[in-house]
Amino acid sequence: MLNLKNVHLAYGPITAVRDASIEVQQGEVVAIVGGNGAGKSTLLKGIAGLMPVDSGQISFENNDITRMPPHVRVARGIALSPEGRQVFSDQSVYDNLTLGAYFRRLSKEALEAEIEEQFKLFPRLRERRSQLAETLSGGEQQMLAIARALMSKPKLLLLDEPSLGLAPKIIQEIFAIIVSLRKAGITILLVEQMANMALAIADRAYVLETGRVTMTGTGQQLLHDPKVRAAYLGVTHTAA
């Protein structure tokens, strides 16, 4: 479904992702794990079109999308729930969800019905329906960000650090929702620092270290691989 070939991404002179080749099949949950600053979020931004690709190719459903602007990619079926949630804090929960379906030009009834669907998935958002997004707790904002991304009826959902800054209990809740999305058949590419949790729910995963893919395998394989832990805490193998 999604295929990255030797993708390089850089902020000016700073290369953030080098030579990344990644693929996601229809129906999979794929996780990208790695420490802070490994280039995980940059990679997702590249896929969503928020960052220009320096070299390499990104294709989606066998179409080259490397140079496509972000709003066209959304229409093609790639939705990103961005790092740090980025909800429209000055608009209501309802309006945030409406914006998620912006390009679909739904009728009022269809829109209502789809928002209702999201409320079923995220009951806590229903209670907050007309509140401004800035009044929501961190966990609720994360839910809103995911629901907003789902409103575009994506074929591929990109989740960037959904656990960021959340308390452990809330993180559990968010991950339970990701599991239920997977059961609903949505293809997900998940970027996460909390490797244990991400690997536990992923079909496959890639480990990113300083901008390079260093390991890949099934979630379960990597979950028990001591090298993954080392990538975070530098415990056993010391490269230096």
Add this chain to the structure above:
Amino acid sequence: MRHLIGVVALVAILAFAASFIQNEFYLRTLFMICVYYLCAAGMNVLLGYAGQKSLGQAGLFAAGAYTVALLTTLYGLGPWTSLLVACVVSGVFGVLIAVPSLRVKGPSLAMVTLAFGIVVEKLVAEGSDIFGGAMGIYAIQPLTFAGVPFTTLQWVWFGLALCLATHVLLRNLLVGRFGRAFLSLQADEIAAGAVGVPVYRYKVLAFVIAAVTCGLAGALVAQQNQYINSDFINFNLSIFILLLVLFGGSGSLYGPLLGSVSLVIIGALLARWTWLEHFVNGALLLFALFAMPKGLAGLLGSLGARFNPGRSSAATKVVSDLQPKLPTRNAEGGAATTLLTADNLNKAFGGVVPAKDVSLRLTRGHIHALIGPNGAGKSTLINMLTGVIRADRGAIKLLDDDITQRKVHDICARGVARTFQNLRLFQDLSVRANVLLGQHSRMKNGFFSSLFGLPLAKREEARALMKVNAILQFTELLQHADTSAGSLAYGLQRRVELARALASEPQLLLLDEPAAGLNPQETAELGQLLVRIRNEGITILLIEHHMDLVMAISDHVVVLDYGQKIAEGAPEKVQSDPRVMEAYLGTTVEAA
């Protein structure tokens, strides 16, 4: 010295040549070139160096012109005294426009300066009982020599002399400590503060310099014409002064000269068609912005470089010191004593709480590491320690000195230096200038000694240059000293920022992710460099995600999560702490 002789000779030749000009119009054109050069030279300090857009210079021109007008006609003050007072008055107005710049930035500030110009314009046009409105003020006393009013030729001579003085003085100022500080404001105010430049003071100073030269120019025009009315003062004048600098070359010492010569001549040629003049000025402004971002000076400079290669590569004096040593300040108190304590720091941004009762104790001569997952509040902590943001509650003490409420540049001057997560170098400046800026707070030459190029300024500059060379050698950057910082490879830029921080001779060095974006080899080299810095007696606190690096070089590790300190101690101890592991890796999901 060669420069001084050169410009004096040039001005003397010009003055001599002018004495052969009989045509009054040509002499007046020459005089107006001098007048506009004065405006442009000051404006260049403000716009080209300090990077502040002032769209209200006409107001300052008016301040000078009307001061001499009123003083000589109403109060019978002598013309020379009035001219001096005019400079002072316009300087005061300069402070006045600078005041909003302390609170607002960007387009709002530009609009405020524009409003200032318009208000003055309205004031002199409508306040006809004082300023004479469109009728103007007549019989302004001209400058005199031995009691006789200046002839037009004498006015030209005087104008040339003023231009010469202005050029020499501003050059003294701009090539050294002050010029660098102004440039740092333009590049990045936050970084400027962090390297010890008192941002607000320097902004006001730049506004005042531009105001005084502009007021002087206004006063000269009023005295030469012996008349001033409100038609002189308009928005187009403000734009013209801006254009002089942009077209000539903003940020270049000779740009204002090129700008005033070329534009005054173009203006004189177009004088017959007044409507065309503004159109051409607007078009030239756009032309300069689009096609000639460095102005005529930049154009000539690049031509010069093409025909005369090798001139630009100034020979670098290699200090052959085998054992490079960092310049450091005398440490108070012995080793292994507490250098900095932070008590119960709290900070909240709306609902986000990046610091909740965080306490910290840093030991002199140690490398401390601050780790934690994204959003744990690490950068916020460094920002609080350096005064970039204020803690809501809590206290920070450097030795016995409470620095909780101190300003950024003040904290730097007291010996706390820092680097930034996303690199805040002064990109267009050379590596050496960047590091010299780090020396800013250590240099003792003040405004006047710099302006007049007194021995103190020269001595301090030489001393700073020596120290900086030592630092560049210590950090192995000497071969890149004359390269502009922004053009270096990323790893080197990181090192330049570190060198710049070292140049303030800090007791404590705060590093926000110094290894971010570095490859493994560069990271290892950085580790060695940090150890060498510590061995020079400098205490380090670093935020870092490269755990290999942290574990290899730290004496003490502090772990933050969720704005709270969850663990601290020796690296091995922290590494095996279950709370730390959970914060980083998360617990496993039972649901899956």
Add this chain to the structure above:
Amino acid sequence: MLATYIQTLVSGLAIGGVYALIALSFSITFTTTKTMNFAQGEFISFGAFIGVAALLLLSGLAGGLTAIPGEAAAGWRYPAAALIATVVAGVMGVLIFLLAVRPFAGKRGMNWVMSTIGFGVILQSIGLTIWGPAPVMVPSPLGDGVLRIAGAGVRPQELIVLASAIAIMVIFDFVMRRTRIGKAMMAVAHSPQTASLMGINVNTVMIGAFALSSGLAGLAGVLIAPIASASLFMGLGFALKAFSGAIIGGLTNPRGCIYGGFILGVLESSVGLWQAQWKEIVVFSLIILVLAFRPQGLFGHASIDKV
């Protein structure tokens, strides 16, 4: 005495309505593109003259008049002229965005400030060659008689200005809060990147913002012309005071800008009641005070720089 106060209040509100429209026009581009048109004053003046030209054209009169006869503005002609001026100014706004703003937007140095000023200078000199420096008296569609309300003399154009300004602002507010396009604009204002993730074409929204902003400036010119006379030099003063209103209200808050514009208008006319020549000084000092104590404006939010 009361009559004087009412009179002052009405004319303050009318002029304040114009300030509010222009303040809003600054806010629209500033929130969506972080830039604004420093030639907005020339757009106001041009709006007035395009309106005049349209009036003359529609009523079949020759150009070059220093006073437009009353019948030229009668009936549908004035609204039609206003519409034409709005559209033409809007198109000019798209041009200035594409030519002067976008090449510099988001880069260091704020060169767009100077490039828009450069365009303004050029526009003004073009305007001077077409229309000349003399002000043109423009009639109000409701005539220039004075209405008596509770003894106070009120000019009908003041009521037109006030009513149109309020109507436009109510529509704008409704569009921003209730419609899809308004929500898209708010989304772009909040974060262009995130907005693009919603499938919003950010570039189009920014162009639209400049068109709308300039259109409002043009309309403001037509509205004010019967009160202040059309002149190529009138725009700058209005733009500056409107900007002051925007600063008072908070540049990033469209509603705040509207309040700020009205506050400024009423304040200005009250000061005028007392000492006419002090108007500018008082207004200017007020801005300095607001900036000193609440740089984000009375109704704005403080922003935090991320380091």
